[in-house]
Amino acid sequence: MRNLDLRVLLVLARKEFWDRLRNRWVIAVAGIFTVFALVIAYFGTAQGGAVGFHGMDVTITSLVSLVIYLVPLIALMLGYDAVVGERERGSLDLLLSQPISRLELLLGKYLGLAAALAVSTVAGFGLVGVVLSYGVGLPALARYGGFVLSTLALGCTFLSLAVLLSVKAANRVTASGMAIASWFLLVLVYDLILLGLMVATSGQPYADVFPALLLLNPADVFRILNVYAMEEMRALYGLATAMPGTLTNPWLLGAVMLAWIVVPLALAYRSFRTP
Amino acid sequence: MNESAIDVRGVRKRYGEVLAVDDVSFGVSAGRLYGLIGHNGAGKSTLIRLMLGLLAPDAGSIGILGEPVLGSRFREVRRRIGYLPENVSLYDNLTGAETLRFYADMKAVDARACAPLLQRLQLADAAHRPVRTYSKGMRQRLGFAQALLGDPRVLFLDEPTSGLDPEGIREFYRLLHDLKQQGVTVLLSSHNLAQLQDRVDGLALIRGGRLQAAGTIQQLREALNLPVRIHAAWHPHVNGGPRELLRGIRGCTIETSQDGECTIACSQRDKVGVLSALLAAAHAPNDLRVQEPSLEDVFLGYSIAPEQDENAQP
Numbered sequence: 001m002r003n004l005d006l007r008v009l010l011v012l013a014r015k016e017f018w019d020r021l022r023n024r025w026v027i028a029v030a031g032i033f034t035v036f037a038l039v040i041a042y043f044g045t046a047q048g049g050a051v052g053f054h055g056m057d058v059t060i061t062s063l064v065s066l067v068i069y070l071v072p073l074i075a076l077m078l079g080y081d082a083v084v085g086e087r088e089r090g091s092l093d094l095l096l097s098q099p100i101s102r103l104e105l106l107l108g109k110y111l112g113l114a115a116a117l118a119v120s121t122v123a124g125f126g127l128v129g130v131v132l133s134y135g136v137g138l139p140a141l142a143r144y145g146g147f148v149l150s151t152l153a154l155g156c157t158f159l160s161l162a163v164l165l166s167v168k169a170a171n172r173v174t175a176s177g178m179a180i181a182s183w184f185l186l187v188l189v190y191d192l193i194l195l196g197l198m199v200a201t202s203g204q205p206y207a208d209v210f211p212a213l214l215l216l217n218p219a220d221v222f223r224i225l226n227v228y229a230m231e232e233m234r235a236l237y238g239l240a241t242a243m244p245g246t247l248t249n250p251w252l253l254g255a256v257m258l259a260w261i262v263v264p265l266a267l268a269y270r271s272f273r274t275p
Numbered sequence: 276m277n278e279s280a281i282d283v284r285g286v287r288k289r290y291g292e293v294l295a296v297d298d299v300s301f302g303v304s305a306g307r308l309y310g311l312i313g314h315n316g317a318g319k320s321t322l323i324r325l326m327l328g329l330l331a332p333d334a335g336s337i338g339i340l341g342e343p344v345l346g347s348r349f350r351e352v353r354r355r356i357g358y359l360p361e362n363v364s365l366y367d368n369l370t371g372a373e374t375l376r377f378y379a380d381m382k383a384v385d386a387r388a389c390a391p392l393l394q395r396l397q398l399a400d401a402a403h404r405p406v407r408t409y410s411k412g413m414r415q416r417l418g419f420a421q422a423l424l425g426d427p428r429v430l431f432l433d434e435p436t437s438g439l440d441p442e443g444i445r446e447f448y449r450l451l452h453d454l455k456q457q458g459v460t461v462l463l464s465s466h467n468l469a470q471l472q473d474r475v476d477g478l479a480l481i482r483g484g485r486l487q488a489a490g491t492i493q494q495l496r497e498a499l500n501l502p503v504r505i506h507a508a509w510h511p512h513v514n515g516g517p518r519e520l521l522r523g524i525r526g527c528t529i530e531t532s533q534d535g536e537c538t539i540a541c542s543q544r545d546k547v548g549v550l551s552a553l554l555a556a557a558h559a560p561n562d563l564r565v566q567e568p569s570l571e572d573v574f575l576g577y578s579i580a581p582e583q584d585e586n587a588q589p
Contacts, residue, residue: 011380019368090364094421097327097360098381099353275331275345 004107008100012108013115020078020116029074029117033124036066041132053132056140060147063125064226067151068219072158072187075117076179079162082109083272084175102273110163110265117155122148150225150257157218157260158183164264167272190217211247218260225253278341280305280429280460281326286335288321288484295321297484298335303462303477305428308455310471311464312574313481319464320361322481323433326462327358339429354382357427361434361464363418367407371398371417374406375424384425392420395450411438419447423454430454432463436470448474468570478570480577487577492570499576501568502528502540507553507560511535520556524548 020026040062041053053059083106086092095105125148133141162179169175198210214220224247247253281303288296296318303309311319324330326337328344337344342352365374375389393402396416406414415438422430436444451461451474465471471478472492479489488495521527527541527549541549546565553560568576 007383008381011377015377019366022368090360090362091366093324093327093329093360094358094363094378094418095381096329097353097356097358098378099350099383100381101350275329 004104005100008104009108009111012100012105013112016082016109016112017115020113021119025078026116026120026123029120030124030127032070033121034127036070037063037125037128038131040066041128056132056136056144059132060143061227063147064223067154068223069187071121071151071155072219073183075155075158076162076165076183077176078113078117079110079159080166080169080175080179081172082113082163083166083268084169084172085166088172096275103269106163106167106265106269106272110159113159113163114156117159118152121152121155125151147226150222153254153257153261154218154222157257157264160261160264160268164268167268186217187219191220215247215253215256218257221253221256221260224248225250225257278305279303279338280307280340281309281462282338283322283326284336286322286325286332286337288325288330288332293484295484296325296332299479299481299484299486300335301479301486301489303460305460306455306458307476308451308461308474309463310475310478311462311481312466312468312471312478312570313464314466317481318484319481320433321484323358323431323462323464327356327431328353354425355428357422357424357430359415359418359422359430359432359435362437363414363421365406365414365417365421368405370403370405371409371413372402374417375420378421379424382425388424392423395423396420397446412440412443415439416443419450428459430459430461430463432461434465435463436465436467444470468574472570480574482578492573495573495577496568497543499568499573500542501572501576503543503546503568504566505539505541505546505549505553506536506562506564506566507539508536508562509558509560520552521549524552 041059043051083092086095096102100108129141129144129148132144161182165175165178165182169178194210194213214224279302281301283302284300286296286299287294299318299322311322313319321330325332326339326344328349331345339349340352340355342348366377369377371393372389375392376386379386379389390399390402393399396419398413398416398420401409401413406417409417415435419432419435422432436447439447451463454461463471463475475492477489477491478495480487480495488498490498521529521539524541524545526545527539530538530540532538539549550563550565553563
């Protein structure tokens with residue numbers, strides 16, 4: 001692989017980032033995150049007849065079930081246009097005629113979009129974290145920090161997938177369709193299918209396979225990372241035996257998340273590298 | 276002897292069923308202004324994109340400034356190339372100055388080079404307005420400014436004058452002339468034959484993805500042996516006319532219009548003979564105009580007689 005020119009990466013990333021800052025994408029998404037996080041922190045337990053902040057772990061658990069739908073969708077919408085948009089508008093040729101490599105183009109765009117996502121995520125949830133931090137201990141705050149970090153990782157995996165779709169799709173309409181289909185499959189359908197299979201087979205012959213299959217979906221990895229990995233939560237939900245201990249190892253889960261970022265980008269490059 | 280700035284050899288490119296570029300070869304010496312002529316869809320843009328390494332040829336090879344396109348050192352060559360795509364698409368949300376800055380950064384060109392370029396292309400007043408407010412001509416000029424970043428040695432301009440008004444077109448060719456003086460090689464594509472006529476040093480005619488002819492306009496004219504038209508007029512009271520004068524020269528056709536002006540069509544070879552005969556006559560014409568075959572005639576000539584290809588290779 002040729003050497004990457006960091007200067008070029010920075011130029012491309014900066015443009016993507018500034019575009020999202022300027023068209024107010026960053027502030028809009030940060031605002032959505034802030035409002036949702038606040039509403040969930042204070043009214044998330046309203047169904048149980050109580051209103052108010054009920055501790056960090058309950059809040060994180062409620063937030064996880066929101067973020068798992070919202071963030072993948074936002075990341076896919078952020079990234080599906082990255083390459084196919086330039087191709088369709090006719091600006092890709094001019095970009096590729098510059099003294100830059102195709103890998104730099106993909107990575108630069110990815111980094112810029114990821115930075116936009118990171119700023120909105122950290123600003124949106126971070127602001128709420130500051131509000132919630134009154135009266136909770138440092139460990140609870142650290143767990144919230146972990147949640148924000150894993151949310152960002154979740155966003156980055158779907159952003160990576162979006163860039164892959166953007167390279168593969170023939171036009172923007174196809175790319176957006178593929179993005180929505182991926183969201184539908186990975187976020188909504190995948191767990192249902194797994195559950196269905198598990199019930200249909202009584203979970204017996206493949207008892208070890210099902211938890212491993214969860215690792216093939218970044219949304220599930222995110223859920224495990226935040227819920228199952230928490231001692232209290234496992235006790236609370238009585239899930240202590242549902243997942244084998246090795247699969248809830250945060251390092252393993254982190255590595256799986258990283259693979260979900262790297263592999264789609266590598267596939268995108270493989271199909272984009274040859275003119 | 277000039278080194279070859281652009282060297283295209285046996286290039287072929289297929290899109291599915293369509294052979295977009297079929298066995299095209301030509302060369303452009305450094306410091307020349309070279310025209311790629313053909314109808315829309317003839318394969319000009321594909322050829323330019325192949326020369327820039329935006330497409331990979333199915334067969335053949337292309338060298339720019341002595342380096343193979345898509346070779347390991349082509350990235351360096353790209354620093355010395357300027358490209359203006361057909362119907363250039365820029366980023367609507369950026370201002371003119373920001374657009375230029377973005378491309379300058381990618382080419383590692385000093386940002387201080389941007390302002391003089393905007394000035395040179397009369398965009399200084401609009402520099403801080405978003406590109407979405409620009410007219411088509413302004414976009415085209417901004418695209419051209421972008422192509423000029425970093426003092427390129429070779430310029431690829433795809434239909435560069437579309438969207439420019441007549442004044443803009445003149446200004447554009449004046450700029451190209453200056454660049455040529457500095458030794459810049461320019462390859463431009465166009466279907467506007469009249470515009471290129473007196474401005475290009477050489478040209479290649481492309482039709483249906485094939486190279487029909489390449490050379491200077493004069494070479495192409497001679498290869499086709501297109502007739503020269505001589506318009507002559509006499510004082511109304513003069514008798515005689517050209518018929519007797521030109522009796523000795525065969526292969527001339529003479530037409531006389533209502534107002535008495537004659538149009539004599541003769542071969543390139545006989546041109547001087549015809550003119551001498553006319554001037555040597557006792558009753559010489561009082562007005563003469565020599566009309567060389569236009570680029571359009573040449574272009575049409577090749578579409579009628581495509582089998583004469585080989586004669587015109589430079």
